[in-house]
Amino acid sequence: MQARMMNGDQGRKMQSKPWSLKILHFFLIFLVFGLGLCIVSMNMVRYFGARNMFHQQVFGYRHCVEETRSLESWIRPPCNVMHDMNDTELFWRATFAPRIKEYPYKRVTKVAFLFLTRGPLPLAPLWERFFKGNQGLYSIYIHSLPGYRANYSRSSVFYSRQIRSQEVEWGKMSMCDAERRLLANAMLDLSNEHFVLLSEACIPLRNFTIVYRYISKSRYSFMGSYDDRGPYGRGRYDKNMEPEVSLKQWRKGAQWFEVNRELAIRIVEDNRYYPKFKQFCKPACYVDEHYFPTMLTIETPHLIANRTLTYTDWSRGGPHPATFGRNDISKELIERIMGRRMCFYNHRLVYLCQLFARKFAPSALQPLLRLSSEMFGY
Numbered sequence: 001m002q003a004r005m006m007n008g009d010q011g012r013k014m015q016s017k018p019w020s021l022k023i024l025h026f027f028l029i030f031l032v033f034g035l036g037l038c039i040v041s042m043n044m045v046r047y048f049g050a051r052n053m054f055h056q057q058v059f060g061y062r063h064c065v066e067e068t069r070s071l072e073s074w075i076r077p078p079c080n081v082m083h084d085m086n087d088t089e090l091f092w093r094a095t096f097a098p099r100i101k102e103y104p105y106k107r108v109t110k111v112a113f114l115f116l117t118r119g120p121l122p123l124a125p126l127w128e129r130f131f132k133g134n135q136g137l138y139s140i141y142i143h144s145l146p147g148y149r150a151n152y153s154r155s156s157v158f159y160s161r162q163i164r165s166q167e168v169e170w171g172k173m174s175m176c177d178a179e180r181r182l183l184a185n186a187m188l189d190l191s192n193e194h195f196v197l198l199s200e201a202c203i204p205l206r207n208f209t210i211v212y213r214y215i216s217k218s219r220y221s222f223m224g225s226y227d228d229r230g231p232y233g234r235g236r237y238d239k240n241m242e243p244e245v246s247l248k249q250w251r252k253g254a255q256w257f258e259v260n261r262e263l264a265i266r267i268v269e270d271n272r273y274y275p276k277f278k279q280f281c282k283p284a285c286y287v288d289e290h291y292f293p294t295m296l297t298i299e300t301p302h303l304i305a306n307r308t309l310t311y312t313d314w315s316r317g318g319p320h321p322a323t324f325g326r327n328d329i330s331k332e333l334i335e336r337i338m339g340r341r342m343c344f345y346n347h348r349l350v351y352l353c354q355l356f357a358r359k360f361a362p363s364a365l366q367p368l369l370r371l372s373s374e375m376f377g378y
């Protein structure tokens, strides 16, 4: 009875409160509750967050479930050549190298074919023949001008092998940048041990078996490098390059090279010679003919063969070599290109000196396909 009365009393009192006070009351309760929740959750975040950081730093522990790291997961090539690293990040990552030289697994080395192109690869069908049946022994990377959209079928060896590319200008440092970018992308696959730079106008002169063996059994990398005392050699040297590069050290060589992994790392990591060449070798100094040959001759002369594997016909004179089109292709021309010259291979004089040739126009494709099996062995 009393309780009911009191209730009733309070009820009356409550009812007698004005609306504005009631709202204020609710608001205050809300505010206190909200503030409390806020403080508790902030502390929880701080506490658990710190613990998380602590765990990450001390135990390398992360809040995610990952597959157990097997050796396989470290050596498996990336399944996609696309990534979102910029050059700085890519070059840094690409130059990781094991200090223990003996691999704890059977490493089948691959030859990486790096195509530096404007866009399409008109001679692709010839290369498809060349690569056929040799899966696992090669990998392909293509640098084309940024606007170009490649359109290869899924069954093509060139399908989805385009790397993140940038603008390239003939004879300028952006050309060497593209070459380093190609190298660095290929280096992400630990099986790649040899790196061959090619253009869309190159063809292979021998079958894959011979090319693979020739490159992987060589004690030296095939970087062309010679001392040209004329205006197109020493004449392009700028004294400002001292002390990094002296006139006596200045070299010239064909752009199209083959290097092994050790030299590829040196090329990608270089920041000693790069600024000098970028600043003091501008057209008519064609930096792609001097930078890598000079740098490697100074740093690792004992590792380069000083000759290129790519045949180029300079006999017509001028700054550009001869280009062979449909009407030039004949057995005689191929024989002349493959002709019996002599060179040193692992200190022995041999007749096989060149594995690739350029430049071939798109119109040369059909006649080359007709001759490839007989002349090139693929």
Ligand SMILES: *[C@@H]1O[C@H](CO)[C@@H](O)[C@H](O)[C@H]1NC(C)=O
Pocket: 086, 087, 088, 089
């Ligand atoms: C790549 O990105 C990093 C981090 O944003 C930046 O410091 C670096 O300068 C970038 N490099 C290039 C070549 O853009």
Ligand SMILES: *[C@@H]1O[C@H](CO)[C@@H](O)[C@H](O)[C@H]1NC(C)=O
Pocket: 151
């Ligand atoms: C891509 O190739 C296919 C078949 O080869 C062709 O039908 C298609 O038109 C091509 N697309 C472009 C954008 O070139």
Ligand SMILES: *[C@@H]1O[C@H](CO)[C@@H](O)[C@H](O)[C@H]1NC(C)=O
Pocket: 207, 208, 209, 210, 376, 377, 378
């Ligand atoms: C590659 O060419 C060589 C010499 O021409 C030949 O002996 C060999 O059988 C060829 N290999 C293949 C896989 O066709």
Ligand SMILES: *[C@@H]1O[C@H](CO)[C@@H](O)[C@H](O)[C@H]1NC(C)=O
Pocket: 220, 297, 301, 302, 304, 305, 306
């Ligand atoms: C290449 O040239 C350098 C000097 O320019 C020399 O030391 C080296 O022995 C040469 N390499 C070969 C394989 O002859």
